[in-house]
Amino acid sequence: MRVLVTGMGGELGTRVAQLLEERDDVTEIAGCDFVPPRRRLRRAEFRRIDPRRRERLRDFVLDFAPTHVAHFGVYEPASRLSPDDASARTELATVTALSAAARTGRLEYVVVRSGLEVYGPRQNRASIPDESVPPAPRSPYGSSLLRVETVAAGLGRRHGVAIGALRYAPVVGSHVPSPLGRLLRLPVVPVSATNDPPFSLVHPEDACRAMVAALVHGHDGPLNIVGPGAASPWQAVRLGGRIPLPVIGPLWGAASRSAELLGAAIAPHVVELLRSGRTGAGEAAAVLGLGTLRSTQEVLTDLYEWAEVVPLAAAQASAA
């Protein structure tokens, strides 16, 4: 198995590369991103390429000629990039990398990162959508994810390649750059004054295990990857010892700008989650043989558990 990991510089992409390095059936691993990997890689080859440099990206993929692609080159708005940049890079990375991989003629399987955002705001008629619920995104990120799925599916049909799409619940962890995680760690967090809807999360390690399992199983079609249980904005904020700030409809714009000034930009899909909730169901754990996933409440607890910074001088004094 020759695996290409796009978006290898992100927390998830790097960890997936590490997990793939441990497998004997993966003969070669190559990856690219516009930022370097976040951990040490032993076997994987990394090339720093901005998706906007399409020729470089195309040539890199053509040279490597992957049999499998783990497409993490999907950028969440307000995570590391502005919403416009994230959308543009996602589109370029998807079209360029996947079409180049298909042109080599060796491609067997592609799995793309997607998200529950494709289902749009939580609906009364399907509050926990499974994969059979038709996507109806309302946020730019949801539309971007659906576009990634559509491009990949089109490529799969043209070239006879199986395509998997992992629709992740928000991936949140203490070391993962995520707009939701950053927002929940502000001292004061905006929440809906009129609604306290449930939302689910998935642990970064489970997200990575799911990606590797999808590559191994070659599952064709979408799968929701969601941690069991749910939280709600008010409950999550209080669990972290933060102060909830009730916000009503017209004031969400002002709340978003204030949060951005405090260092946690709120993208529209995060506002959608806070106001309408976001959950999902499915058989992913059984289909991919993932065992038990960490629950949403455990993911939240993990988010708030930061390693304490202990000044060296003070630590030495207390040890003496």
Next chain:
Amino acid sequence: MTIGATFGRDADRVSPVESPWAELRRRVSGRYPRDGFGLDPQVSDLVAPVLDLLVRVHVEGAEQIAPGAATLVMNRGLGVAEPAALAVAVAREVGRRVRVVGAPDVTGLGGALRRVGAIGSSPAEIGAALAAGHLVVVPLALTWLRAGAGTPPLELMQAITSFPVHPVGVRAGGPFGLAVRPWRVTIGEALERDESYPAGDPLAAADVAEAARAAVDALLHGTVSG
């Protein structure tokens, strides 16, 4: 699931209420779970004793409910009283929560009812609740002041055909439908399934719907005991 994941509260089983101070502290510190349908087990457990006082019930046939997912198809006169009586009966006799189909799509009201166990009225919602192992209550159409079972919601029945379906008759204890005495809740045996139909077959759904309506009617008129 660990205690750390649910803070000692379960989405399916009723939990005892702690002291008011402990409950308040739990609330303020965010140490309570929610579930994906919107259930708030802590609020649900706090409401249960109040409901138990307001809605008195006499239950027959509770032993018919086996562990795991199942559907309870029940009659309904004016709307909310019968589902409340069934919720109290199941909580008291079986120690489980019910998911009552029919949460309205109205901001505030829908969310409030979901906190105590309501779910949306759609096959997707019912299918997800049953897949998660819950007890789902599907009310028949309103019969107002007329005694008997109402029309089954055919569009929902397709989602329940793969799971046990119990008919439930709920009658007001007093004369002329007045609840001056405890509600009489009779839970019937699970309906026999016709295995010749494939899962989700519309004809099977129609058969189950009619069988459930007839069984509820029989329970209400006392021709079948629970």
